[in-house]
Amino acid sequence: MKDYYSLSDTEKKIMELLWQLEEPLSLRETMDYLNEKLNKNWKQQTIGTYLSHLEKAGLVRIDKRFARSYLYFPSCTKEEYMQEHIKKLVAESFDNSIANLVCAFTGGKKLTGKDLEDLQKLI
16 A cells, blocks of 8 residues: 555545545546546546556555446545554654654653543553
């Protein structure tokens, strides 16, 4: 699965659209939505290239049952994707340590009592 932070802005918008609607979209529907929302005039080939990249990254699946109109849908939920992204980030950047992540997040400052309580509830 491709890292979320390495997706282009357009790829992020496509994924957000697919996650939000929770139903497969055709290339045409995806193109119409993006052109309207982003005020672009992209052709089907451009959107098709983005969708192809997302498929290769493992984020999008394609229903090819209909020869003239493929349907595109996410291969995972946004929550599942973000969970995997965070796991990889912690492993690669913080030696697989949540404590190191929290320390970096707080800038080395101590957590407040409320923050500690909230974290304790999650554990």
